[in-house]
Amino acid sequence: MAPVAQQPLHRALGLTDWEFDRICELLGRAPNDFELAVFSLLWSEHCGYKHSALLLKRFPTSGPAVLQGPGENAGVVDAGEGLAVAFKVESHNHPSAVEPFQGSATGVGGILRDVVAMGARPVALLDSLRFGELEDEHQGWMFSRAVAGVGHYGNCTGVPTVGGECVFDARYAGNCLVNAMCVGLLPADRVTRASMSGPGNLVVLYGATTGRDGIGGASVLASAELSATGEDKRPTVQVGDPFTGKKLIEASLELVEGGLVESLQDCGAAGLASSLAEMASKGGAGVDVHLDRVPLRETGMEPWEIMISESQERMVAVVEPGRLGEVEAVCAKWELPCTAIGEVTATGHLRCFAGGEPVGDIPARLLTDEAPRYRVEMRPRALERPVAAPVSPAAPDQLLRLLGSPNVASRAWVYTQYDQLVQSRTVRRPGLDAAVLRLRPSNRGLAVSLDGCGRLASLDPRAGGSLAVLEAARNVACAGGRPLAVTDCLNFGNPEKPEIAWELAEAIEGMALACEALGLPVVSGNVSLYNETDGRAIHPTPVVGCVGLVPDVRRVPGAWREGAAIYLAGAPELRLDGSEYQALLLGGPSGRPASPDLAAEAALVAFLAGIAPFSSCVHDASEGGLAVCLAECAIAAGFGAELELGWEDPVALFGEGGGQAIVAGHPGEIQTVAARHGVPLRKLGAAGGGVLLGIPVQELRAAYDSALPEALG
C-alpha cells in the first residue's frame, strides 16, 4: 500500500487529520500501517455510518413482533406459529456502476449471506434497480447486465426472485442504484447472532479461498464519488461465484441446524477486519487471529491484504473446540475449505498475527463503537410551489403513452429472467404490488414488496420518505398481507454537502412518521451515500422493503372477475407535480407533491389488507395514477370495465402522491369493511367488456407489453 506521493498514509486511506489524531488518542500511540488500514475501513461511511448513524436513530425500531432490530446482519420478526422472518435490503451501487453484471450478482450474494448469518433459509429475493433513461443505449446495456447478474446469482442459488422495481431517470445515468433484498425463514427460537463469546472458542473461516478481491474496493470506493477520470480508483472487480454461494448457504444451514456454531457472520465489506471486529465488539470479547492460516487463492499476499480482502462467498463462525471436527465434516461434504484461523479471548482486543509475529493489536470496540459519529451540517431548501394543473383535458393517447413508458410498462422482460418458482412457495408471482409466498405446510403466507421514491422525493424529501414506506406497505396490503415490519436502503448524494444532509434528514423524518402512523418498526437497513458523478447527485432515493403476513394464501386476490363491482378506495390530495405524467408530457420534475395524510393512509392500508380476502382484485395506484392502475387491472384480467369516469380531469386520472386503490368484489362486503376503517369509497362501475375508458384492452396490453422488449431487445 504505497502511500500516494506527498500525502500522509491516513489521507490516502480516506481518513481526515482529525480522525487520525483521534485514532492515536484512543490507542495511546500511533497506529502501524496494518492498523491504520483496518481503522480506515471500519471508520468509512460504508462500515461506520459516520454521517448517518445519528440521523438513523430517528427510526422506530421496536415492537412486539421484533426479535432482532437493526445492528445485526438482518432484522428478524416473529411470524407466529414458531416461525420467524429475517430480512434486509442492501445496496451494491458503486460496484454495479463499475461492472453491472458482477456488481449486481455479488450484491445478491452479499444479502443472501446476511440472511443466512441469522440462521435463516433465504426464501425470496427482490431487487430495486435505477438506471439512466433507456434512449441512451449504454444505459440499456448496463441495465440488461444488472438484470442478468441478479438472475445469475439468485437462479443458481435456488432462491426465487419475486419482486422489486425498476426506474429509468437521467439522474441515475452516472450512478445506477442496485438494491437487493432477501427474506429468510427460521424457527423463532433459533435466531443466530454475530457475537463472539466464550474465550477459548475457535474462530472458523469457511467458504471460498481468499484473494485480492476488492482490496481498497467497496469500502473506500463507497466513500468517494465516482469521477470520470477516476481510473485508478477502479478496484479489482469482485467476481461472484453462485455455485460456491449455494454450497455456502447449504453448509451454513446444516451447521446451524446441527447446533454446531455459536455465532455466524458474513465476511462482507472490509472482509475479516470488519467481521472480526464486529463479532468481538458485540460479544464484548477479544479475538486472536492468525492470518497465515487463511486459505489463499493467490500467492504473496500481505497480512493487511488478507485482513481486508473482500473475496466473496466466505463466512466466519465461532465454534466450541470440541465441535470443530463436526464442522469440518459438514464443510468437507459441501467441498468448502474450512480453517480455524483464531480463537476468542477475554482481552477485548483484535490481535492479528502472521507467522507467529504480531502485526496489529486494536481494542475491538474502538473500531466499532468509537467510530466517529458526525452531526452533519444541514441547509434546508425551500420547497417549490405546487404547479397549476393543466387546463386541457386528458386524452386516451396519454394513457397509452404512459403505459408504454419504461417506468410504467410491464416488467415481464425483467422478471421472466428470474426463477420465481423454486422452493414451491410462490402463490402470487411478480407483476403487480407484492408477491406472496406460502409458509408451507400451513396456508399462511408472506407478502413481500420493495419500493422506492426518487423523483417525488427530489421535490419534497420528507413526503418522498413517507411515500416510499406507504407504497411498500400498501403493496403488501393489496396482496392481502398485514404489514409486519420494514427494511430500508437510503441512497443519497454526498452528506458532507449541507443540502444533501438536509435531504437525508428530511427523508428519514418522513419515513419515520409513516412508520409510526402504520405501527411498523424498521428492523434492518443500509445507507449508500456519495452517489454523485462530477458533483451531481442522484435523486434522494429511499427504498423500502416491507414484509407482511397473509392469513390464508387460498384467498389472495388476482384479476377482477366479470361483473365485480369496482370501487376506488381512498380520497387523497393528488397532484401532477413529480408524476410520471408530468415527466412524460409536461417536462419536470417540478412543483411540490401533496404531503400525505398519514392517518388516512394507515386506514387505507388496514382496509386493503382486510378486504383483500373478499376481493377478486385489489391494486393500488402508483406511477401513472388511477388511469394506469385501472389499465393494469384490465390487462391482468384480459377484459375491461364499464366505468363512470371521464377524461376531463388529468389530475384525477394521472395525479400521484397519495394512497388510493382499486378494489373489485361484492359491494356489501367492500362497503362494510370500508366503513369499519373509515375509508372513503367511490363506486366506479363494474368489470366486463373488452374496453376500458374507451380504449380496447388489447391496445392497452400492446402498449404495456411491448415497451421494455422494444427498448432492450
Add this chain to the structure above:
Amino acid sequence: MSAAPRPGVAVVAFPGSNDDGDAVLALEGLGANSFAVWHGEPALPPADAVVLPGGFSYGDYLRCGAIARFSPVMAAVRDFAAQGGPVLGICNGFQILCEAGLLPGVLRPNRTLRFVCRDVALRVEEAAAPFTSRCEAGQRLVIPVKHGEGCYFAPPDLLAELEAHGQVVLRYAPGENPNGAVDDIAGVRNRAGNVLGLMPHPEHAVDSLLGSADGALVLGSLVDFARDRLLAAAPQPAGARP
C-alpha cells in the same frame, strides 16, 4: 389416500441442485416415498424410480451437466436405467442425462441468450408409461420452464430416428417454444422408453394454488409406474430394485 403402497423414488442431489427439495415435496404429495440421495454415494438405496432434479449442478460451469455426469452415483443410475428402471431428468437433470449419453441430443443456450422463467403450454405426443400414462395423446399441459440452456438440438438423422421410434414425448405448443428448441421438442425419451428428459418443471406444477397442477400428470404417471414395479417385485427382499 388409499392404502396403496408408497413406491420409493430417489431424487439425486448434486452440489448446485436447486429443485431437489421441490421434487421430493411433489412426489411425496403424489403418493411416493421420496428421498434425496447425495451425488457422492456409490450406490442407490432401494428405489423404484430415480429423478435427476433441476438446478445448476457444479454451477453449470464448462457445459451444463458436464461435471455432474461423473459423480459417483451416476454409475448406479446408469445401471438402474440399463436394467429397465425408470429415470426422469428435469431441466438440469435432462442436461446431465444427455451429457451422460443416456439420452440422445444436446441442450444449447436459449436463442435469446437469456434465462427464461414462465408457464408454457405443451402438447403430449406420446401418452404411455412410465411418464405420461395419466395423459392423453394431444393433451395440452401448462407447466413452467426456467432455464438458460434449454434449446434442444439433434442433427436431422437423429431427429428422424427419434420421430420414427416415438421418442419425442412432449413438444411446446405452437408459438410457445421458449428457447428455440429444434422441432419444438420439450421432452425426449430413450429408445427403450424408460429414461425421459424434459425442460419444463412438472414438480413446479402439482398445485393449482401455485399456478398449475398439470405437472402432477407427469409425476403421477411415474409414481403409478414405480408402484407397479414395487408390487411386481414385492416378494423380493430389500435391495436395489432395478
Add this chain to the structure above:
Amino acid sequence: MRATVLVRPKAGILDPQGEAVRGGLDHLGFRVREARVGRVIDLELEAGSAEEARAALEKMCRTLLANPLIESYEIVLDSEGAG
C-alpha cells in the same frame, strides 16, 4: 485475414468456472493445480496489412470481445501461426 482471439480471466481474478473444472478433474483422479477457463474467438476480417488487422483487433478486444476489468486477451494472427 484470419485471426484468433484468446480471452482469459485476468491473473488474480476469481475464476469460478476454472475452479469447478479443477474440482471435476480432481474427482476423476487428475491432479491439476489450477484450471482457468477462457474463450476462443475465431475471426475472419478485412485488413490491408497485419498491422492494420492488429490495430482493429486490439480495438475489438478492448470494446467488446474482452471485459478489460476482469479479462486479458491475446491476439494471434493467422500469418503468425494460429492453430
